[in-house]
Structures are given as C-alpha cells and as structure tokens.
Amino acid sequence: MRTIQTAPSQAKVSESNRSRILHHLFRNGISSRAQISKALGLTPAAITKITARLLDAGIIEETGDIEGDKNRRSIGLRLDESLFHFIGVKFARSLVQIGVFDLAGTCIVLRDLPTVTNDTIPTTIRLVHARVTALIAADSRIVAVGMAVPGPYLRTIGRTVLVSSMRAWREVNFLSEFKHAFSVPVFIEQDARAGALANYLFDRGSSCANLAYYLIGEGVGLGVIDNGALVNGMMGAATELGHISIDIHGRPCECGNVGCLERYCSAVVIHEAIVSRDLVPDARQLGHAEACNALFQLADTGDARARLMVEEIGRYAGFGCVTIINGYNPERIVIGDIVAQGGQRLLHSIREIVDEHVTPALRDSTTIALSTLHSDAVVCGAAAVAIIYFLDRPSMFFDVSAASSSPDVPKRQHNQ
Template structure:
C-alpha cells in the first residue's frame, strides 16, 4: 500500500500544505490565509479542515498517511509537540499542537520551528543537498536561521539554537521584541532595511522612491529599494550595501564560530540577489578567518515557498525512523 506524508508550513500570512508520495513527489499543494487574528482555536480548526479537504480531493484515507510534519513559528518543544509562544499569533501560548491534531487524525504528527523545517527542505532537497555543515537564513520581515553541524541539525538545550538574528550588533541599538536591543535582525531584515532607508529620508536625503510613494514613507518596501538600486538611485545603493555589509559582519561571526561549508539565504529578501550579497561576500572575505571563509560559499535558496512544506514532510519522516 502506498503511504503518503503531509508537510504543513504555518506562516503569519498563509498556511501552506502539501501531500507527498513515498518517492517524495508532491501530489497536491495549496495555500490558505492563516487568519491568525482570529485566535489559535480558529487556526487549528482551519488546518484540520485543509488537511481533510486535501485527503478527500486525492481520495486518500487516513490509514494511507504515514505521518505529518508541521512548521510552527516561534518557540516550541518539538519532543512534547507544544508551541510555547509565537509573537505574531495573538493568544498563541502553550498550545499543544500535536494533541489538537490527534483529535482529528490517527496518524503520527510532529512539529518543529518553521525556520528549521525550511532548513530541512533546503538541506535535503535544495541548495544544501549533500552538505554536512551549513547555515540557512530566512530573511523576510525578520531574520530566522537554522544550523546543520557534522550532518545533524543543531537544536540546543531548549530547541532554541541558531538565533543568529538576535546577535547583538550595537550596544544600544534599535529595540527588539526579544527584550534586547541592537539585534542583527532589526537591521538586515526587509523591515530593518526599509527603516534604515526611511531614517535617511527623514534626515533630508532624497530618492526616486519619494516620487513613487508620493512622500508616503509608510508604503516603502524592500522591493522598491531593489528597483531603485537598479536605476542607480544613490540612496538605494547606499542602504543596500550598508545592509549587506552589516549582514556580512554577522555572518563573519557565524563562520568563525561554526565553520560551515555553505550559507543559504532564503526568504523574501533573497530576491535582492547580488545587490545584497555582493557586500555580504566582500565583508566576509575581509573580516572572517581566512581558512574558514575560503571554505564557505554564500548562495540563495532554491526551493522558495515550497521549502517549508518539503522540509516539514522530510522532518516527519526522519522522526518516524527515529
């Protein structure tokens, strides 16, 4: 009998779900609005309905599902199946996701952090295939990261290893929701880069983007900065390179500490490509240990939005084998 695996990637905006066959071919995928503002009970019920609908669409019975993996944002306990806290999900504290899923499904369910399931996807099927030592960064509204050391995903004592985004870059910098300030993610994420750009405009600098948004700075996006960069806009070029340079310093520390063979940049900001990565690579070359930096490549992710679904399913299969 053919056995299938479900991979679900819970995001602040969308729930992305896919069903895979035994050869890891994607049989069906879909994306649905998360509606996180309606609370955890609503989101969990919605995930159950999505999975039930997909099984019905493929005419697959629950007995044909080997397992399901779920990527959940925030702090969690993968062993117990508990989501401890997710900052972008109102009321999402101490939610026993696995128990909630077991009320509806008979197959095994496993959860992990959303960035780590992206890591599993890129490590096993994407840009990191074949690597034994790698780091994945997801650069979007924030900065998430996952780490593979000597062929094993790094978890740490509280499953919190890999918080590169909370590396302190400024003694007294921008406040961070973690309770500290000056964290790397507050500067090199899409939100961070836009804030840097707006701060320069408020100091009197000029950019073609001002005309695009009709002086409404709140509508400026990271994509606009990339587009202005391509037009040679001096402020866009300056901010892009400054963002890349700061990320390069953070990754220099990472390289010196972990000695990876590969750093994969994913998330929405990866679309900036070499506009951002030129400064990243140059800074790494200048400021990390020579032997380590020469052995490490910095590349963009390959799987895009599918990484979380693929990785969640791969993670579930791994847990089943264990």
Template sequence: MLKGTNQEVGRPHNRRIVLETIRQHGPLSRAEIARHVGLTIQTVSTITSELQERGFVRLRPGVPKGRGFPAPVLEIDPDGGYACGVYVTPRGLEAGLVNLCGKVLSRRAVEAPRMSAEEAFARIGAMVAELRADCPRERFIGVGMAMPGPFDIESMSFVGPTTMEGWAGVDVYESLRDAVSCPAFVEVDSAAAAHCERLYGVGEELFNFYHLFLGVGLGGCVIYDGQVVRGAWGNAGEVGHIPLVPDGDPCPCGNRGCLERYLSLEAYVRRTAVIGEAEWLKEVAPLLRAAIVTIENLFDPETIVLGGLAPVELRLKLLALTASLPNSLAARRDRRHPRVILSRCGTDAVLRGAASLAITQVLSPRFAGPPQAAANRAAGDPFARTGRARVE
C-alpha cells in the first residue's frame, strides 16, 4: 500500500515511505524495500544512506537463506530520534518522550481541571524541557500536541465539560511553538490516536478502518488507504455531536440528544453515579449500535476500532454490546475481521500518535497533514542539519 515516486520532487515523500516500510516490515534488504515501495534500488540506496547517516536506521548482517552471502538488512534504530507527545484534556495534561519505534520512554503528568491556556502552555514548556533533557539534543525532532475536537467551531470547540472551555481565541499552534521553541504540531486527539493505531496497531494489516475514540467526550477518525482523513478543517469523522436521541438531553453545542452526552467518559461518570454501570450499559447499548451502523454506512470501513482513554475493562464491556448489530453495508460474508474490534494501542495512543505525527511531518514536510507542517519546514528538516544541501 505504501508506494513511492521515482520523480526527484518526491524525495521527502519517498523518505517517509521508505522509513515507514522499514518500520512496518523490517529488517529488510534494499532490494526488498524497492519491491515494497515501487522505487528503483538506486533511489532506495540513496534514501537509506541518508537515513542511516542521520541515525534513523541501522544496517546489520542478513540471515543466510541458502548459498552465498545474504544481503545486509536495514532496521529502525529506536534511539535514532525522539519526539514529545503532549495531550491536553479538560482534566489536565500529560507529556511523554517517545522514540522512533513509538515507545514511551518517560512521562510527566499534571491533574488540573479546567486549566487556563496560559497556565497549560507554561506547564507544557517546562515538561517538554525536562523530557528533552533525557535524550541527546541533536536527536530531538519536535513536539506534537493533541487536544479534544472539533477544532475552530465557535459553538462547539470551547464550550461544555468535554472541551477546553475558556480557550476561545487562543492561537494554540503559536502558543505551543512559543512554549517549546522547536518544530510543533497540533492535532485533534481522536486523529492522533488513529495515527498511532495506523502505525503501531491494526494498521499493520488493515488500511481502511474507523477509529472510535472514547475520551472525555466522543470522537472518531477515518483511516483511508493507510492515511488519516482530516477533512477540510481537520474534523472529519467527528461523531460526538450526531444527534441520535430526538428531544434528548441538551448539549452545550446547542443541539439536543448528541451522542457524546450519553456515550463518553464524562457521561459514564455522570450517569453511573446515578444509575450504576450495569444500567448505563443498557442505556447506551442501542445508541452505540446505531452509531456503529451509521459509521459503517457512511465510511464502509474494514472494521471499527474501539479505543480511547477508557480502561480496557470498560471498552471490553462496550465491545460485548456489539456482538449483535443491525444490518449495514458491513454485513458481508467475505469479512476477514469482526465489525468492531478493540484497539491494540492502549491508553497511550494519543501520546504516541502525537509524537509520531511530529516525527512523520518533520521527516517529510510535504506529506499531507496538519496545516502547521509548512511553517516547520526550515526549522524541522533534520536533513538540513547535516551540512549538506537540503534534499527536496
């Protein structure tokens, strides 16, 4: 599914594709990489030499498979680069240092409900500085921050208990960049989690899926052809504000009966305190099933991945509610996977996805992604720091 281009202008794209192919399928020889991505061996050799020079990949002897000497193989060097993932929620914030293989090496966390933007970015700057001290300075790539969506919708983005209430008018990207003084990126939390799932979870075998993110609110993101679908303003796949209950509970967005008023961690805490968990599960079961069918009919995914901040025990109980689903486009005889499955990335998905987004964007700034990518090109291209001409 990952294909490069033999045109010279596609070099940044090719670097990302080659690096991602090594990560997904490595260790691989240069010839095997070329077959995977559809590039010439000469092009792959040039790119892998650059990646090796920067320390992102390492070469080791191949395993003998018959007569003759095996070709050397390339694999990701986990310590070749690091990035910080930051996750801001209405309950506080968390930051982690992540290596090239997506492992969270160290972390910092602050519990502070309804933190102001000024306080949050001051804390983020201090946390990132502490985390960066744990890795070589020249190996640090950038910072990715995730926060609840949707973005830039005045009546939805900064109102109610599931959003960063009071942050209206804050230039989040500029504030982050000023706080961390390095390449910085901002993403919706559900898209960051989907990015992690694409890299380190079911995305290793599935290329079209929907990631349903059960956070403080409820979000979602479409992965199509192995890439995150963001939409015109970065909010594609948002399901939390689908009004599923006619004349239902009022939502801070101004509508009634929005899905996340019933199915989210905020709703779980609020409702189980009144009716208990068992009754809450009964209450949300028909809504969850209706949401699943709606997503299937809209996006025709291979499967729906249930992830988020909810403990795995709770997500397993919700998964059990999907054992019997109404008919939809997904009711196919040739299915290879259940219609709904559990995320493989756990509750660290947002941190890992946010950090990995920074790594991806810096290594290949022309890759389609958040609009902040262009602003980070000059500061973030590690190939421009080698003393050689920047590769474009």
C-alpha cells in the first residue's frame, strides 16, 4: 500500500492525461500514437484528441513516418527538447549561479554571479532580477524560471528559515521578490530537492522512483523522491539532513540543535579546518569551493595529511548516508556539490562507513554514487523544478483546453 487517497478529481483527468503523454515522449523520445496508447492504457480516440490539442498548442510536433509494430509505418510524435528553454537560478550561500537549459537539461548558458557576502545580498538580488530579465528578453524559447534555495525553505511563506554562516539570506522573501517578477512563471524549491529532480529527469540511464540527492556543499542537504513523489513535509521543510544530529553531545549549530551533520562535513566547516590545520597556503583568502578543491588536489598528489582529512570528511559524510538509508530507504543515493569533488577517495571512505553501519539487506540494495550530471545538479535542478511543472501541468504554460487559434504562442504572461 502506498497511496492513501490517489484519485484525482474528474476535472484533473484531462490535464493528467496530457501530462502522461508529455512524460512518455520526454522519457521515450519519438513515439507513434499507437505506441503511446499501448504504453499508457489510453484509448486511441483519447490519444488522438489530446495529441491534436498538444499539436495545435505547438508543444509537440509530428515527425516523418516511423516504423511501428509489425513493420507498419506510422507518424511519429515528438517533444522537441530544444524548443523550450528554462532558466535555473541556484542560490547557495556565497555562490549564485544562473543558467539556461533546454528541456533535456542541456546547459546553454551558465554564469556565476560575483561572490556574495552577508552585506552584498541586496545587490545580488538586484543582479538576479536584471540578469534573468535580460535572458528572457534575449531568448523567446524561455518558458519558465526555476530557483533553488538553501533549506529549510518554507514554501508557502517564501523564506529560508536558517542559512547557517550567512544570516542575511533569511531576510530575503523569495516568493515576494521573484514570484511575479518576470514575464514567465517562477517556481522555487529547496536546493537538494531540485538536485533530486535533476537526477530523476536528466540521468535517464539510471533514473529510478526511489532516489536521494545528497548535497554536500556550503550547506548539507537532502532531496528524496519516494515512489515517484518528493518528500516535502507540511511546509516543505522535510529531509533537512544537515540538521539531523549525529551526536547529541556534539558541536552546537545555529539551528538550536547539537551535532548537526552540517557542522562536520559542509564546505564551510572543511574550509575552516583547512585554515586551522594550515593545509593549503593562503587558504583564508580562498572561497569555500576553491579551498576544498585545493585540499582534494593535495590529497591526489599524495599528501598524507590531506588524505587523512579527506578520509575524515568521508566518514562523516558516510554517517549521513547511513541516516539516509535508515530514514528513506532509497534505491540510489547520488552525492553532489562542492564536497563531491573529493571523488573516489571520498566515496571509498563513505562506503566503508556504510558497510560497517547498515544492516546487510539494506546496504546491498542501495547504490551510492557521485553525481554524473554535466553541470552542477542544483543549478540544473533549479531548471528541473520548472521543467517538472511544464510536463505535469502544461495548461499553466499553453492553452490546451481546446484547439487554439494561435498555436505556438506560449502563455508567457501566466504566472504561478
């Protein structure tokens, strides 16, 4: 038993079927109406009707003949992934990135904003407004903006309640800043959850319905897809792995808890340790990501103290994996962000802890891997947050309720 009350209202069934067809084309590429009908259990008449509207609205297109079952030729339908672009904005603590991606998650543009400090957050917000507005003006294929922000992010309120080490982010209300700021809809999600969506949508070779994205960056976060749905919590503040304690006698955290995982293996904490252990020259002047990368390079060259420190980070990160497995039982844990650059050496230490601390039946059925997405999973995931809405609720973007008199015109004025 998985779902308690699954049934959608009758009114949502049409949108659901549209969405299922879009998901099918997204996952499977060019397909004939007969193939879609067979795969989804919808009648040929329903497929004909729904695809006619999607064709009219310019969301999908017909291709030439393709080979169908029993060598019969039939017309193919395609969701052209290059036709729709999505902006992804990643807000980390000191790093804000803006990218443009197509529907397949291919990165078209990616720019870092100047390093953010506690004092330059208002400037950064203004810059995000200007850059996103300019990108939308320059690219008519852009249909939505997705944003990824550090958790715990209260989705109905629009604030991230706790950004350890950079308090001023708490003053930003992302909803009131951005929800109606542009000519296309804006969608906002907790960062690691965006990373989970990116892996779910774009890593098609290994996509599975029970997936955890374990973000170890300036903060430590987690996004979990359980049976195809994100675990959100009442206010969107679930899966806050960074603030789950691994030691009730441990280091105090700004959240009020003690021994929070984030206090042991975030890039911020690692950077502090690199400075205090004097492992990297002038480490204090580096950004968190640069300092971590310098450490990982040093370990690769054979420096014993650097290797010990990477192993130590791996052990703490490994205890995070143990909690993920006992807490969410995913099929696959994907580790990403700054600290994942520690590579195989880090992964080895993580797996040693998991092997020792997880009961065999669960250990052996959980894959742990480093993120293999081409770009950062969270900035790509920010776009994925918008793409999921595009696939799930096409009527937010296009007039699909009836044959449209003006095909190809996205409803760009229609905000969330």
